[in-house]
Amino acid sequence: MRVLEANHINKYFHDPAPFQALKDVSFSVQKGEFVSITGKSGSGKSTLLYLLSTMDTDFDGSIRINGEEVHGRSNKWLADFRNRHIGFVFQSHFLLPEFTALQNVMLPGLKRAQYSRQEVESKAYGLLKLLGVDDQAVKRASLLSGGQQQRVAIARALINDPLIVMGDEPTGNLDSKNTAIVFDLFRQLATEHGQTMLIVTHDDEFAEKSDHVIHLTDGALVS
Numbered sequence: 073m074r075v076l077e078a079n080h081i082n083k084y085f086h087d088p089a090p091f092q093a094l095k096d097v098s099f100s101v102q103k104g105e106f107v108s109i110t111g112k113s114g115s116g117k118s119t120l121l122y123l124l125s126t127m128d129t130d131f132d133g134s135i136r137i138n139g140e141e142v143h144g145r146s147n148k149w150l151a152d153f154r155n156r157h158i159g160f161v162f163q164s165h166f167l168l169p170e171f172t173a174l175q176n177v178m179l180p181g182l183k184r185a186q187y188s189r190q191e192v193e194s195k196a197y198g199l200l201k202l203l204g205v206d207d208q209a210v211k212r213a214s215l216l217s218g219g220q221q222q223r224v225a226i227a228r229a230l231i232n233d234p235l236i237v238m239g240d241e242p243t244g245n246l247d248s249k250n251t252a253i254v255f256d257l258f259r260q261l262a263t264e265h266g267q268t269m270l271i272v273t274h275d276d277e278f279a280e281k282s283d284h285v286i287h288l289t290d291g292a293l294v295s
């Protein structure tokens with residue numbers, strides 16, 4: 073099943089001078105695939121992820137996620153769509169420092185009305201366990217190590233069972249040991265849980281182990 077289809081994506085910036093950041097990019101991603109987006113600095117990786125995550129709607133072309141065209145939708149529709157279908161992990165994990173690890177993971181789940189607080193809490197705890205940081209659940213986020221914070225951020229991205237997890241350099245701040253832990257986890261989520269992963273990375277080893285690599289050169293797809 074195709075969960076994402078990008079067709080003939082062109083993206084222009086106009087300030088300070090007209091510039092085409094993405095050039096006729098087309099590809100599709102199947103459910104449960106682990107896909108890396110690679111390319112040199114400035115090749116358009118973050119720009120592409122921003123479009124795919126529906127945060128930037130100013131582009132030419134078509135992006136279908138879960139069979140639905142996202143181009144041309146209202147901000148409200150997109151916000152709801154993102155909350156239901158997309159989980160984000162960024163290099164800076166943006167945890168709320170005064171909240172515990174468990175509370176940080178629970179927050180996006182509580183925004184959805186369909187689960188009780190108890191259900192969200194039990195699910196959040198289960199995710200922390202899956203990520204090997206359940207022993208840190210009641211610690212404030214600011215007191216966790218970088219690697220632990222990143223794993224909590226991944227648990228938070230998964231709380232609403234997103235169709236796709238998108239990450240912009242999610243291992244960028246981690247040492248090689250924690251990078252390997254996060255990589256193995258992404259692999260496990262894709263293989264065992266059918267979770268689709270779309271990850272921007274500079275890490276060649278990380279990219280080599282993914283199912284597919286989307287490699288950008290000057291805004292164009294090379295492979």
Ligand SMILES: Nc1ncnc2c1ncn2[C@@H]1O[C@H](COP(=O)(O)OP(=O)(O)OP(=O)(O)O)[C@@H](O)[C@H]1O
Pocket residue numbers: 085086087088091093111112113114115116117118119120
């Ligand atoms: N808001 C903007 N206005 C103008 N140009 C932009 C804007 N955002 C990005 N660009 C340009 O688009 C190109 C692609 O940028 P992008 O951030 O997508 O690259 P990247 O591959 O993610 O780079 P890096 O690996 O360094 O993060 C760059 O030349 C950048 O300067």
